[in-house]
Amino acid sequence: MRRTFQWPAVLSPAAPSQDPHSNETESNGNHPTPSAASRRNRIIFGGDYNPDQWPQTVWDDDIRLMREAHVNTVALAVFSWDRIQPEEHRWDFDWLDLIIDKLGHAGIAVDLASATATAPLWLYEAHPEVLPRDKYGHVVGPGARQSWSPNSPVFREYALTMCRKLAERYGRNPYVTSWHMGNEYGWNNREDYSDDAQRAFRDWCRRTYGSIDALNAAWGTTFWGQEIHDFDQVLIPRYMGADAMVNPGQQLDFERFGNDALLDFYKAERDAIAEICPDKPFTTNFMISTDQCAMDYAQWAHEVDFVSNDHYFHEGTLHLDELSCSDALVDSLALNRPWYVMEHSTSAVQWKPLNARKRKGELTRDALAHIAMGADAINFFQWRASAFGAEAFHSAMLPHAGEDTALFREVCALGKTLDRLADTGLAGSRLQRSDTAILFDAQSQWATRSQTLPSGKLDHWHDVRDWYQAFLNTGMRADVVPLAYDWSGYHTIVLPTVLMLSDADTRRILDFAQAGGTVVIGYATGLVDEHFHVGLGGYPGAGQGLLRSMLGIRGEEFNIIGPQADGDADAIALTAAEAVSDPTNSHTTATSRLWQNVISVTDPHAQTLAFYHGDAADDWDLDGVPAITRNRAGKGIAYFLGCDLDVNDLTTFIRLNLDATSAPPNPDVLHTVRIGDTTAFDFYFARGKQGAKISQVSGEPLVIFRGSPGSNTGSYTLQRNGVLITMRNLTTPCADE
Missing domain, CATH: 3.20.20.80 (Glycosidases)
Structure with a gap:
């Protein structure tokens, strides 16, 4: 395993005088290599x-x-x-x-x-x-x-x-x-x-x-x-x-x-x-x-x-x-x-x-x-x-x-x-880490292309993208981290359609939750192991049922819908749990259009946050079936999203359950920070067609591209595709967006 870090040099404009194709050593004084500073x-x-x-x-x-x-x-x-x-x-x-x-x-x-x-x-x-x-x-x-x-x-x-x-x-x-x-x-x-x-x-x-026996078993x-x-x-x-x-x-x-x-x-x-x-x-x-x-x-x-x-x-x-x-x-x-x-x-x-x-x-x-x-x-x-x-x-x-x-x-x-x-x-300088890691696994992406799944419309990588965009819509930013890497230092991990989980990875997820982390398990996560074997005893079966036990739920079937079935509903509504007990407050909180897990809650401490509800749910025998749950796992929390949700619904879920910020950040802005030895660089990008306004920005402006300072100190207006880059020392707080 190589895993060194070397960065390419950038040349000085000064030209060396010696033939660069010579096989002489570079220590002769006439054939300088680029300086360490340039690297x-x-x-x-x-x-x-x-x-x-x-x-x-x-x-x-x-x-x-x-x-x-x-x-x-x-x-x-x-x-x-x-x-x-x-x-x-x-x-x-x-x-x-x-x-x-x-x-x-x-x-x-x-x-x-x-x-x-x-x-x-x-x-x-x-x-x-x-x-x-x-x-x-x-x-x-x-x-x-x-x-x-x-x-x-x-x-x-x-x-x-x-x-x-x-x-x-x-x-x-x-x-x-x-x-x-x-x-x-x-x-x-x-x-x-x-x-x-x-x-x-x-x-x-x-x-x-x-051995051939091991291959046959796999x-x-x-x-x-x-x-x-x-x-x-x-x-x-x-x-x-x-x-x-x-x-x-x-x-x-x-x-x-x-x-x-x-x-x-x-x-x-x-x-x-x-x-x-x-x-x-x-x-x-x-x-x-x-x-x-x-x-x-x-x-x-x-x-x-x-x-x-x-x-x-x-x-x-x-x-x-x-x-x-x-x-x-x-x-x-x-x-x-x-x-x-x-x-x-x-x-x-x-x-x-x-x-x-x-x-x-x-x-x-x-x-x-x-x-x-x-x-x-x-x-x-x-x-x-x-x-x-x-x-x-x-x-x-x-x-x-x-x-x-x-x-x-x-x-x-x-x-x-x-x-x-x-x-x-x-x-x-280095990108400042988020508190949240969305986990990506290339092999789960390959697995979603199998022709033997309940639906041929799964796409793990696109689901990662949807979750990432949903976090941006709340004004927060998540990291995207390979499942195989170390993500133990994050506060929250999200596993969207990580179809395939080994026993070892399932144990890592449980350990993360029990140590105080928040885990979000997507609707088609942990259905098979690394050999594409289905876990028995109910869904999700990863880790010999360990994932299912952590969530406090048990799935029996998948309900797959879509517009191709004439006369059948192609969308099923979700409603918040409190609305079920009070029909006068009943309202649709989200919509699923592809995949619903038919689950029951098995842990008495697990809470149901949303149910399937309405005529379409009733038509598919899903009315009143839990759709989104939360369970205590050691010192942490484990959420299960039992169905597919679009970006807007994921945004709402994040705001209600995962947003720990004291003041709402600006969803019109993508904000990242790069950290150097003594200096921080703040980057602000207008996300939408209408541009964005930013206030209380500290630090020296380095780049104002398609934007202008506002009337108040530290305020800026960005046009569409606008960018603001500022530099501050590390004791200075970043902007209040």
């Missing part, structure tokens, strides 16, 4: 740079404009394997030497990729066996990204040769300050059904289970007569027919295997370079937004020197809230240390059905929001908009229309702002 105090700003798409006559102009925009780092050679190795036995580093020299002499550092995200066509022609296959047995052809099997020993050897060549060439180059391994591992090869994958999956099962192979008598009989879950349902334990292990295969490939590439160049930090770009989280990044984060993420915005009212939710998870993965935005967009992308541009101010607002959530690096895909290819209409820092554009001017202004913030000592 601590600067915010990295730049993006993917693809000079191999352009004639060399463009390169000097690129660098001139990069300096104008305050760019200090670029990612280089991400998709350049075919330019570096145009033939199997011919290598061409001249162009890469030249552009690295030009960038370095301009004070622009290079985050050098391993160049293995896409292989050259000659490799596919010589070794078509390196291509992955889909579940139908179709070969996944070359021509896009990641058209290779991570399980192919042939491909691995070629890729590691490339890594070693790059390390030998640039390992001592002072302009190369970090290594960018691969690119978005799993984007096109997350699931590989090739023959190499079949062999590797059998080996993975041997290592994981040790997969429950006695169902449908699937018992396996030898590891050589283990199959990957290829296509089995249009109506077939894959064994969920087998499918879940195949997901784990795919994650592990790509992680192992990343580590092999990293280690090949580290053997030659051990002193520069390694990273790879995760893909975390609440529309994707392909890997179990709680595992991956242990293997990088600094955490990096690619984030692309979600249009509409979710834009800022979704960004901060995703970033909250990234900050937790980084263990609250600075992390790196490897890619985001200046405006529209080109890969959605509708590609909305960013509105006025959103380019800057989004970048500063990433900073507010703990990032110390802001990078875009890409520097110069491509004139051709699949991403030609993807926005860039320098658009097709050139430098005389509003977009490029905003990029330049952002670069100046980031430099000004760095001058205040912001870089290296």
